[in-house]
Structure formats: structure tokens, C-alpha cells
Amino acid sequence: MGIFVTSGNEISRRSFLSRGAAAGGVVMLGAGASTVLAGCSSGSSGSTTTTSTGSKAGVGTGKPVRGGTLTVGTIAEIDGFYPPNNHWDTNGFLYANTVYDPLMAVAADGTIKPYLAQSMSSNATYETWTMTLRPGIKFNDGSALTSAVVKANFTALKASPLTGVALDQVASVGTPDDMTVVYNLTGPNPTFPAGLTTQVGYVVGEAMIQQATSDPSATLTPVGTGPFVYAQWQPNDHFTATRNPNYWRSGLPYLDQITFKPIPDTNQRESSLRTGGVDMIESVDPTTITNFSGSGGSGYQLVDTSTGIIGQPSFAFIMLNTLVPPTSDLSIRQALAKGMDQAEVQKVIGGPPAKPATGIFLPGSPYYSDTGYPTYDPSGAKALVSAYKAQHGTPTLNLLTIPDPLEIKVVQVVQQMWEQVGFSVTVSEVEQATIIDDFVFGKFQAVTSYQFGAVNPDLNYVWWSTTTISPIGQIGLNFTRIDDPTIESAMLTGRHTTDQATREAAYKTVNEQLAKQLPYLWIEQYVFSEVADGRVQNFANPTLPDGTPQYAFDEGIFVPTQIWLAG
């Protein structure tokens, strides 16, 4: 679970890193088509507690009750509702699932299923994808969902500096009739539909696009097809949406109203839940799981992402720059890995005992393998440092972090560990707003971070590709500047192949190669959790329009459509 758990800043950093992948150019390149992602689930959706009545947390029991208002305490605020312009992190997707619907969605078994779309299929070479839209769907302003609207969304997304790169591989979009959209790609991509489960797959009404185009500085009111209709948004205070009486999914939603309240402090968010100020909270703080487990969780339902991940989870880690000394030297990176006691660092972070982290996948994933990631070995680390010292002198490095109390505690412990094996380590704090610049410009030696949650490993291509490396001082999305043709080749194989066995082998190679090259020193899985009052039913048990179970809890994101409040 994560560092970056106590600060309100954490969300904007997560937005950049985690969902940045979606917005940063890889959305359309990856994820998986229904056939090729089917084997990606490592369990059921989310880890859950069992309530006092014996039912599974987040899964509704009894007959759904209509009406009521659900208030959710969120970690932070979003910057807006417009997919082409705004950065959607967990909260962004929560808001989006409230007022919009995606074209495609991830099912609980990892397959990609239609949502606003009725069907999606490709030609034999996977270069042309044809989508048929569901008939009769209307936006909350009364306009109809047509292929022209989807194309208008595509045009706006493609023109945006934020999301345009994500659509680079789409050469053109055709609309042969009102309900059919044809995506012509620049090359084959069997995993194309999964990209439409992300930010670029949410469809807004044409009126919203027109408003954004005519007045780029306007505060946009969402026009969507979603289960709820925008009522009021006061940034940093609350966002309220009311039931969409004309929602296209018959009989849904159950709630009359939903309100999201940003409460940045974790303790206060938990207190608000316990005092009835909110009905449900989200958290990335591992102590939330501890606090709401056992007797502390009596009367509450806890769901977290410690298990049941589709694809790969987010991980907390220390990122090493492979272009600047001394971390450019593989033996130094090995020494740093062997000199860091992962289990001790996990204890400092707190929360329930975390599993050892040896790569980007968890046991249970089809891509998981024994990576050979170095175990804690201070003697081995000392030997490597001595060898380096004989040639270059004492290795000195700066460990960078943001001014967050928990992160500072973590880096201080790591600093002590590394100094014990012969490094000279300084610790620096850099403000949230500037540390991201340090990432992209490569101005760091070692820095704490977290990243990589994705339903398909290909979504992370950009961070490890040899094509996104830049010299220090120039913008490069391969932050660590890891230059490994084996990783590049395996990532491309994973992207293009339609054979699951080949895909699994490719991503195992990537994982093992990362453990050899050590651009990241893993700390632990970054776990998202939701805790709800006993009255809140079914928040972790959504179904897709075809009735099959939906992936409930991707990176802490829930779907409000089928939630109800018990009487």
C-alpha cells in the first residue's frame, strides 16, 4: 500500500502518473479486446470484508430500495467534467460514472464488453473497428446519442493536447449511418476496444462540446447519458447529482441523489463516516483498512484492491535514474535494492501486512512469475558498494520526496538503510508542483513515487519504451530513462499478439527484465479502499447492460448506478 497517503496533493500526483497513462498517449494503444484480456483477472473484484449479517461487503442483499441520498467522502477534488481538457483520477472517474457512461467497460472476468455501444468488432487484420451504438439513448438535454456525437467527441479529444496523443493511432473515424462508428487505425491493434473504457471512451453531449469550443474558458456543465444528472458543483466543497428520470437502463438508478464531498484529511474522512456526516468514504491510507477491520469495522463494509486486480495494480516504489551517476551503474542499483529492507519499509508505512513486491504483477495474475528481484542482503550490498568505491569513490545520492509526513518517514528509514551499506545519502523535499517536472526532465537520482495500475500492461508502454527516452533536461515520459530493447520488444509483442500464451510470456519477460535492470525498487502494492455504512448496498457489485458482472473496483472507482440504501 501506498506512500502518498496523507496529503491532499496526492491526488494531483496520482492523476498525472496513474491516469496520466490514460491521458498521456497510451489509452488507445493498449488494454485488451474481449478475447485477449479474458485471462487477466487474478480473482474476483476487490477484497471484501463480511458484514455482521454475514453478507459480502458491497454486495446488496434483499430487494433494491428506491430513493434516498448517498453522500460520499472523497480524497480530493477534480478539475472538471470535460474529457478532452480535464485530468481524471479516481475521483474524476467517480464523477464521470455518475453523469456519463463509457462506450465500453471492463467485465468482472477481465473481458471488454459494450456499454453505450451495442457491439464492436474488427476486420481480420485488426486495423478497422466497427462499433454499433445502442438505439434510443438520450443525453440529459434531450439530444440523441448518435454516431455523429461520438465522432464529435473523438474530434475534440484528438484536438486536445491532453488526450490527443492517446488517439494518435486512429487515422480517421467514419459514420456510415446514425448508429455506426468506424475507427480506421494506422496499424493493427487487437486490443483497441479496451481503450474506450478509459477517459477517451466517455461520451458527452454535443452541446457541451460546442460550448467548450465557442468559449474555452467557460465552466462546463456536464451533458451526459449517465444515471444521474448534474445538479451543483462547488469545487472543494461538494458535487451533487440527481437521479436521471430518463436513464436508458430500465429501472436504474436506485438513488434519488448522490453527493461527493472532498475531505482531504483521512482521519477526518473516517470520523465523518463514523458520525454520519457521509455514508461512504474512499481512501488510499492503509490505516483505513486497519481501522475498519475487526471490531472497528462493526456496522461498516470495507472493500479494497488488495486482491481481485484485473491486469496490474499500482505499486509504491523508489524510482532510480539510469542516466545519471551513480544510479546509472547497474551494480549501484543492485546495491540499493539489496540494501533496502522492503519488509521494514512496509512496516513504517503501516496498515495490514503487505505482500512482498518483486515486480509489476501479483501472484494470481497470468503475467506473474518469479522475477529474481533482489532480496534484502546488506552484505551483498556492501560488497557491491566497496567495488564501486574502489573505482569511483563513495557513491553519493540524493533521495527526493514530497513534503508529506509519511513519505518523509519512509525516505529517512531508507536513507539509514543505504548509509549502513556504504552510501552517502541526502534527502530532499520538493513540492508537489515541481517534482513532476523533475520526473519528466530526469532531474533526480532516486525519488519516491507510485504508478502502473492498469487493466492491461500495455497501458504502461510509454513509461518503459525506448522511444520515450530523452536526455536529461529534456522532456521524456520514460522517467527512469531505462533503455532496454528487450523490454521494448516484449511490450510490442504484448500489444500486437492475439495469442494469450505469447502475451503472457511477453509481459513475464518485461517483469523479469525490470527486476534485472532495477529502474524501480519496489515497496508494496498501492491499495485503494472504500468503506461504507451498513445501509449502503451494492456499491461493489455492478452489472453491465447485458447483465454480466462488471469489474467493480478498478483503482478505487465504483459505479453508482446500482447502489441503494437499505431502509
Add this chain to the structure above:
Amino acid sequence: MVKYFARRFLQLVVVTFIISVLVFLLVHLLPGDPATTILGANDTAHNRAVLFKQLGLNKPLFQQYFIWLGAVFHGNLGQSYLNHESVTHIIATGWPIDVELILISQIIAFAVAIPLALVTSRRPNQPIDNVATTGTFGMLALPPFVIAPILVAVFAVGLGWFPATGYVPFTQSPATNLHDMLLPSLAITAGSIAVYYRLFRSDLISTLQEDFITMARSKGLSSRWIMWRHAFRPSSSSLLAAAGVNVGALIAGTFIVEYLFALDGLGYSLVVAVNQRDYLVVQGITLVVAIAYVVLQFIVDFVFTVVDPRVTRG
């Protein structure tokens, strides 16, 4: 008197102008810029140049300043680069929270500090005075970020008397509003109580040793009459000065309470904007708060002239 206030008003205008320049420069001296937050992973040189042009950040700094100042004079403080919310709206929704927090906390602080000082100053170094002095000393050592979680744990989670978070505007429901705002206000009250009590007690003790008080006593006036009629007013000038300065500090200090109690006040909005390099929001809020502060000092100066007319002769 008129000349005195004219001079003070002129100073107010000059100070406000200097503050506007400083705020503008300081904001632009901060490392980083809004492009990082807005563009995220697409923060390329080209996209950055396009964005800077859109936001007018490619213009020389002095030109940006005068464009902003011109707009301010027309009542337009700009809008957030990130969510396009108007700065005027952010301030309009935020200021009632700050004002209420400060107002309630100051009412509580005066209500506790003044009677306590009146009682203990008549019995200096007696047990009641020692207890009160030690207690307020302890309060001074407890910052809001320590007091707030304790208040929440005891009065919200433990006893369930107050909500842990929540805010309803006063105009919507005065009773609920006061109920919601009591804990956050209490969290910033302790320091004020300590300062006001100690200052007022000390001034009262000093005043009670003056000859005119001895004269009043010799006339057989009651202690209560002497305290309220003769000692209170001459002892309150330090209290008034401290209140003026303290309110300024509270404007800055409400951030942590707003953060902890999830109140969308100006302090919280300001810190969020600083972290995101949302220049216009930072400039707008800082300017308004600075003006509010200097106006407040102006009012305090005016009240001083009522309490002690000698100040206008300086």
C-alpha cells in the same frame, strides 16, 4: 482627526498597491508553473507554448501585471486556470466561512478571556490566578492541528454532539450552521484565549495599581464598579491591538482548520491554488485578504481613537 484619517487612508491605498505588486511577483517567482498541472503527461515544449499563449503567460511580466490590475479595477479577478471557476465566485463562497470561523472564535475567546482576567487580576498570584495562568499557557502551546482531532474524537465521534465535517450556510439554516461551525471555531480559539487573557490580566493588574484607582477605592466605590467603570477601558488598548493583529494571523491560520474540517474557505482554496500554481486564484484571494486586513487595521485604528483619543495627536 480628519487629517489623521486622511493620512491613514492614503497609507492604506499605498500598502494595498505594494501588496498587489508583491503578490504578483511572488506568485510568479514560485518554481513550476500551471502548465505542469494542466498538461500532465503531455507537458511537451509545443503544448506548453500553446498553453502559455492561451493563458497570456507568454507576455512580459509587467504587461501581465497591468492586464491583471486593469481587470481587477473592473471587478474581474479572472478565473481558475484549472476548473475555470471565477475567482470572484471562489472568494464569494469562501469568505463567509472564514469570517464566521474568526467571528465565532473571537466571541468565544473574549467571552472566556475577559471575565477570567477580571476575576484573576483582583487576586494576582492566588490559586485561581495560578490555575488560569497555567491553563492558558497550555492553550498557547496547543496548535489547531492538535486541538482539532481531539475535539473531533471527543465531541463528534465519542459523544456525537457535533458533526466531524459539514457546512450549511448561515442563511440556509442558522442553527445548523452554528452547530457545524462550533468545533472548527473552537479549534482556533485556544490561542486567542491565552493571548487575550494574559494581556488583559497584566494590564488590569497594572491599572489597578494606579493612583486614580486608589482614589476611587478611598471614595468607597465597590470593587465591581471600579473594575468596570475605571479599570476596564484604560486596560483594553493592548487587548484591542492584539485582537487586530490576531485576526490577521487567524486569516492565515484558518487554512489548517479548513483542511481538517473540509471547509471550502479562502485559506484552503488559497493553498490548493498555490500547489497547483493557479496564479489568478492565488493573486485574487491574496489581494482580497490583504485589503481586508489593512481595512481591519484601519478600523482598529479608528476604535483606538475612541478608546484613547491621544493617538490622533501623534
